[in-house]
Amino acid sequence: MKKHEAREPLFHIVKRAQIPLYQGILIRVAAIVLALLTCAAVFFFLTQKSPVDFYRSMFNGAFGTERRIWNMAHQMAILLCISLAVTPAFKMRFWNIGAEGQVLVGGLACAAIMFYFRQSVPLPLLWVMMTLASILASMVWAIIPAIFKANWNTNETLFTLMMNYIATQLVAYFINVWVKSGSGVLNPMPDAGLPKLGNAWTLNISVVAVLTVILYIYLRFSKHGYEIAVVGESENTARYIGVNVKKVILRTMMLSGAICGVAGLLIVGGTSYTINANSAGGQGFTAIMVSWLAKFNPLLMILTSFLIAFLQRGTNQVSNDFKMDNSISNIVTAIILFFIIGCEFFINYKLVFRKPSKEDAT
Amino acid sequence: MQKQTAIELKGVTKTFGTTVANKNVSLTVNKGEILSVLGENGSGKTTLMNMIAGIYFPDEGQIFINGEEAVIRSPKDAFAYKIGMIHQHFKLVDVLSAAENIILGLRGEGRYNLNKAAQKIKQISEQYGFEINPKKKIYAMSVSEKQTVEIIKVLYRGADILILDEPTAVLTPQETQKLFDVLRRMRDDGKAIVIITHKLHEVLSLSDKVAVLRKGEYIGTIETREANEAILTEMMVGKKITLNIDRLDPVSPEDRLIVSDLECVNRDGVKVLDHIDFTARSGEILGIAGIAGSGQRELLEAIAGLQHIDAGQIIYHDPKTGKEENLRDKTPLQIRDLGVRLSFVPEDRLGMGLVGNMDIVDNMMLRSYRKGKGVFLQRKPPKTLAEKIIDELEVVTPGPSTPVRRLSGGNVQKVLVGREIAASPTVLMAAYPVRGLDINSSYLIYHLLNQQKQKGVAVIFVGEDLDVLLALCDRILVIGSGHVTGLVDARHTTKEEIGLLMTKTEVKHHEEA
Structure with missing residues (x-):
């Protein structure tokens, strides 16, 4: 028999009991601080410049001027809106990673109404049409994979992902049809834009704020929200208590799609007044992260979407100020997310190291 | 040495x-x-x-x-x-x-x-x-x-x-x-x-x-x-306890649930239930014995409306109206809407009967959340029920808002059985209700089943411990690979007889029944 060394492993992992709230917060704050320090170290390694400059530049990018603050708030609002959209589906364990496409199709429908009817239809009616068209288009885009999932149990992850590509190509196609010059750029149509409340961003921000509260109440206090949670936790339990699982899947994905439609409307009808294949800008995927980090709680998503938006604006400024490639933004975001997600491990587990003097203990 | x-x-x-x-x-x-x-x-x-x-x-x-x-x-x-x-x-x-x-x-x-x-x-x-x-x-x-x-x-x-x-x-x-x-x-x-x-x-x-x-x-x-x-x-x-299960005589039993010629085929085309016939009577505990996976789960799920039925009937006699209802091809919700008070304690407690991540109140709501007008939930009645069950069944928990997966096996089962009994059922089905429970909790569950029996509920008890089945039930139905292989009087049978019936494969049904 092989002779074993009588030594304990250096450390082993032990599951923690529920830790108090303040400890959890403390661990998370420590993770963010560590992440920022790591970012500064990486920054110093790359540029040989003071980390203080780095932090200043980041802060400056997000909060430097009033305009920047509004910009960031707006970016946060759009991201939050898409995050809200994917959340009911995620709570149901329906991995909708097709928000990108759903937003794009909603935006496309909005752009189509603006393009064809802005000369012939009075503004208030046009706004209603834009809203309905966006919501309807996104709902259709979301409900197709849901129908397949509910009836034939297809894999929704792949399905919704593929629908994104179709959406991108659809947008490219219609721009070709609409833009006769062949430049591939649809000129903005601000005359058909949604009405402004205050400045250019307030309408979008207020719409999203209202949506956040509504969705929170819907998920937390309504019968529908309860059904979504039960279906997500266990389809067997849902069937056992007589929930029509198919119906809940379809209904929830329609809701998910509808909110994506609102996001598409706000992007196209409320901000850019035009569309291109990149209008959703990858936020359909970033939203997944926002929703997960907040553990599917719409109110917590205000925090997480703020964090992501801050990182994006801040790091853009850093790459501007120091003439760096845009990759710095990805690097910093990745480091910070790594620490935030990684610290969950220390919330659930702890490491127990080998006691230095084992002989004394026995 | x-x-x-x-x-x-x-x-x-x-x-x-x-x-x-x-x-x-x-x-x-x-x-x-x-x-x-x-x-x-x-x-x-x-x-x-x-x-x-x-x-x-x-x-x-x-x-x-x-x-x-x-x-x-x-x-x-x-x-x-x-x-x-x-x-x-x-x-x-x-x-x-x-x-x-x-x-x-x-x-x-x-x-x-x-x-x-x-x-x-x-x-x-x-x-x-x-x-x-x-x-x-x-x-x-x-x-x-x-x-x-x-x-x-x-x-x-x-x-x-x-x-x-x-x-x-x-x-x-x-x-x-x-x-x-x-x-x-x-x-x-x-x-x-x-x-x-x-x-x-x-x-x-x-x-x-x-x-x-x-x-x-x-x-x-x-x-x-x-x-x-x-x-x-x-x-x-840690203390002396008596290990006797009471068995009272059934009080005026009436046919409550008549299952006849039931047949279910699973997704692989295998007949999981084949010509199942039996009657569950009020005020009686009907035991179901069999090797694990002989069709017990499918049988209970078929009655509860969770399993597709390929042939046969499930007739329910309503004790109040005297009407007969066929439960075949009805969803759990339709069964409930017919006024059939059917309670079911499934084998998979946290995967079917309860939601592990939800707290006790939300789990109480599983059966009742539809009640009340409007789109919003009413958390007050389930909260009262949760508190009542915690109190009466001595559920060990920090409080009604603790997720049930944090409770021990016995306490999880008390929550589930408590909820199902609270619906004052006329038929109560329980699949392996004491599996994984400590002795005290097990005896509490036996006691609860006996209580239901005395109230005139038709209790169907799927068990694995033959000693318990013999001590608790009035009649025992034995299932072997989807067939009924015997129906015995629990008062006059032996473990060995049931053991033999469990492994019997060749069945002549109908003639036997």
Whole structure:
């Protein structure tokens, strides 16, 4: 028999009991601080410049001027809106990673109404049409994979992902049809834009704020929200208590799609007044992260979407100020997310190291 | 004769979070000896053995194998010490044959030589009296055959120390006897055997010594010949309790649920239920016995409206209106809307009956959330119900807003049974309601079922422990691979008779019924 060394492993992992709230917060704050320090170290390694400059530049990018603050708030609002959209589906364990496409199709429908009817239809009616068209288009885009999932149990992850590509190509196609010059750029149509409340961003921000509260109440206090949670936790339990699982899947994905439609409307009808294949800008995927980090709680998503938006604006400024490639933004975001997600491990587990003097203990 | 020690544990402690699974446990197993590790569910038996088998690593304490201190960090280390564990849930590859499963993962000379392996398997089988066909695929095997493969697998690897986790839980009385014969032969061959169990009569008939754990603490070891059921129970529970289940005579039984010619085919085209006929009467407990997976689950789910029915009828007699309703092809919601008060405690408590991540209040709401007008939930009535159940059934929980998965098995079941009974059912179906429960909780559940019976509820009780079925039920329906193989009067039958009916395959239905 092989002779074993009588030594304990250096450390082993032990599951923690529920830790108090303040400890959890403390661990998370420590993770963010560590992440920022790591970012500064990486920054110093790359540029040989003071980390203080780095932090200043980041802060400056997000909060430097009033305009920047509004910009960031707006970016946060759009991201939050898409995050809200994917959340009911995620709570149901329906991995909708097709928000990108759903937003794009909603935006496309909005752009189509603006393009064809802005000369012939009075503004208030046009706004209603834009809203309905966006919501309807996104709902259709979301409900197709849901129908397949509910009836034939297809894999929704792949399905919704593929629908994104179709959406991108659809947008490219219609721009070709609409833009006769062949430049591939649809000129903005601000005359058909949604009405402004205050400045250019307030309408979008207020719409999203209202949506956040509504969705929170819907998920937390309504019968529908309860059904979504039960279906997500266990389809067997849902069937056992007589929930029509198919119906809940379809209904929830329609809701998910509808909110994506609102996001598409706000992007196209409320901000850019035009569309291109990149209008959703990858936020359909970033939203997944926002929703997960907040553990599917719409109110917590205000925090997480703020964090992501801050990182994006801040790091853009850093790459501007120091003439760096845009990759710095990805690097910093990745480091910070790594620490935030990684610290969950220390919330659930702890490491127990080998006691230095084992002989004394026995 | 002084026996050599095979395993010695000294002060072994293992914690998971704040739960102490094992606290300062010290015990010894000798070669040529069968030791039973006895304890209620959750007393830390399996955790303790998993540390010997290399699945967990102890937080504190030492393990000695053959007198030398050992550090077992993985199952591979355990094999090097010639320790083999047969887990409660088998770890076999379904599409491979017995021989392939046995040599899977082995290194060294001739590891791909199936003929040679088959020879060695045959030799082991003859030595200890196993019956096994090395070429048979696992998916075609009965539970007992699979268990045999698991045991041979560890013997093939040369194990001298065998640990069996609840090996009889899934066996019929006859199969259990066979297994015990094999284990005795291995003991006589000088192997050290540890069997984890909570069944007292098995402990008494098989083992040489009994080690008792209670709530993770080691209580003591006694020689089996000095033990009896009362002593062992007291050691397990910590106080004297009487182990008698009351059985009252049924009060004016009436036909409540008549199942006739029921047939269900599963997705693979296999008939899981075939011509099932029986009647459940009010004020009576109808037991359902059978080997695990003989169609018990499908039967209850078919009645509850969760299983597609291919033929047959389920007729419900409404005691109030006297009307008859056919429940076939109705969803659970439609059944409820008909006014049929059917309660169901499913086998899979946290996967079907309850939602583990939700708190007790939200779990109460599962049955009642539709009540009340409007789109919003009413959390007040379920909260009152949750508090009432916590109070009446003595559920141990920090409060009604604790997620049920944090509760112990017994308390989870109290929540589930409490909710189902609160609906004042006319039919109550319970599948393995005491599986995994400690003795006190089990007796509480029996008591609750008896209470329902006295109230005139038709109780259907699917059980695995034949002693309990015999003591609690009025009639016992025996199911074997989807057929009814017998219906016996629980007052005038024996365990052996039921055991034989459980394994009966050829059935002449209709004529018998």
